[in-house]
Structures are given as structure tokens and as C-alpha cells.
Amino acid sequence: MISVTFYKGNRLVLGIKTEKGILDVEAASMKFPSINNVSRSVYDLITEGENLQQKISRLIGASLREDSLILEEASLDYGPCVPEPQNIICIGLNYKKHAEECNMTFPAAPIIFSKFNNTINAHEKEIMLPKHSSQVDYEAELAIIIGKKARNVKKEDALSVVYGYCNANDVSARDLQSQSSQWLLGKTSDGFCPIGPYLVSKEEVGDPNDLNIVSYVNGEIRQNSNTSDMIFSCEELISYISEHITLQPGDIILTGTPEGVILGFPEEKRVWLKNGDVVKVKIDKLGKLSNTFKTEKDLKSTSVNGLK
Secondary structure, eight states, rough: EEEEEEETEEEEEEEEEOOOSSSEEHHHHHHHHOOOOOOHHHHHHHHHHHHHHHHHHHHHHTTOOOGGGGOGGOOOOEESSSSSOOOOOEEEOOOOHHHTTTTTTOSOOOOOEEEGGGEEEOTTOEEEOOOTTTEOOEEEEEEEOOSSSSSSSSSGGGGGGGEEEEEEEEEEEEHHHSSSOOOOOOOTTTTTTBBOOOOEHHHHHHHHHHHHEEETTTTTTEEEEEGGBSSSSSSHHHHHHTTTTTTTTTTEEEEEOSSOOOOGGGGOOOOOOTTTOOOEETTSOOOOEEEEEEGGOOOSSSSSSOOO
């Protein structure tokens, strides 16, 4: 199942991608009340799993003849595909060629850091360039969305606790990141974790360790890799993290970025993100995430990220 969130006024509602467009789940469930107890939030979709997916599939079947219930994607005001994760857990230096471009040895264990909920952002939303940074970078990443509470998960069972996957951009202010041994300041500016546009359930994706991942800046390809280049696979990451942190439904794991980030260029060739730059992240089966970077004075939205 492929889901999105979008705004009706200031309310964030659930949509499901169909062959004709995006099904407005709220409107459809009101139109067909005989299909009982259809939950209307992403969290419910993640936690209720197959039972809710079956109900939504029935709702889709009933709704495809009702044009008013199907919306064109171009008309949507997107929200984050996972609006309020309890945890955003990030992995550093997890692609072999990225480690090589940074002249760093492969880590013996996953390098873990975090972002906060203020960083969550959405497809087609603007990202503010921080006043106190002049070195903002992109990082295309595969995001794992946890579907079940998990602690001490074995590697061979790790994918059983996954709901699905989405595109992510681990936006990083490199000058702030390097101010201390902790990366937090450079990673947690408002809106620095856009995700989406889609949340795609795991059965639609298949093997998460064999997906092409590409980033573009103003239409130019910057990163072009495959998740098979990860040092630690999705299963290894989930298992390792769950040994130390109890994972909760809706938690996001950013799995690291491949080579091609600005930081990996020779210093004299680094051109950091600037006002008006458009960065896109495209991963097999997950669609394309697009965001425009703006200086604070040019930022149109009064919200700090994709949440109103």
C-alpha cells in the first residue's frame, strides 16, 4: 500500500495512492459508512497492519467510481508521510564509497545520532537555510519506518518489525556539525528532515538492500548509488539499534547516504546549497522527494516545516 498525507485547511489527513489518483480516505469512509472502522491516520495504518489494509482496499474498490473522492497528486498540499515519529534515528558513514570519499575507515559498528521532530518536513515544502550556517549539504537516504514495538530483534527477524520505507533527505549544516564532537547542531535545524512523498509498505518494496538511490541539485545528478553499497544492511541496523533502544511504531531510521555529497568534493570545488536550489531524492519504488531551499527572508510559509 502506498500512502500520503495532505492538508485540508490546517488538518492533516490520510490519502492512498490508486491507479486513478489519491483516495481521500476521510471523505471515502464518510461516503461508505457500511465499511466500518476505517482508521484515518498514518499511525493507525502502521500499527493496524493487514487488517486495516484490507478495509482500505474495500474502500478503494467502492470509491473508484466516485470521481469526487479521487484527487490529483498535483493538487495536494503534502504533509510529512509520517507526521510525528517518536524517534528519528540516523546512521552516519554507512556507504562504502561515501566513507572512501571522506577518507574515513569503515566503522566497526553503526554510527548513531538523532534528529528531533522539529526537523520533519514534507514533499514540495521549502527548507530554511540557517542564518548561522553557510555550508548546508544534502544527503539522500532510505528511511525505514518501524511497524511494531521491537527490542532485541535478531537480524533474521528484523524486517518483520518494519512497516515500510520512504525517501528522506538528511539535510546537514556542515559548519555547525563540525563545531563539536556531537553532530546534533548541524542536523536539527527546523525542516532538516524532509520525507516522502509516499510511505510505501514493505510488500510493495521487496528487498530494501537493493534499491537505486539518486539525488539531484537543480536537475543535475549528484548522488547515484544503490543501497547494496551500505556497510550495514537494513536488517543489521534494526537489530543493532533494538539492542540499545526500544523501537516504537512510526519510528524512523535513516540508513545513511551514498557518495556525492558536497562535503565529499575537494574543498575548492564545494558549492554549498543556496537560496533557490531545488534538491530531489529518488529511490526505486518510493517516488521522488523535492524541496526548495530558501533564505529566511524569502521563506513563504509561516510554518517551520511540513507541519502546520
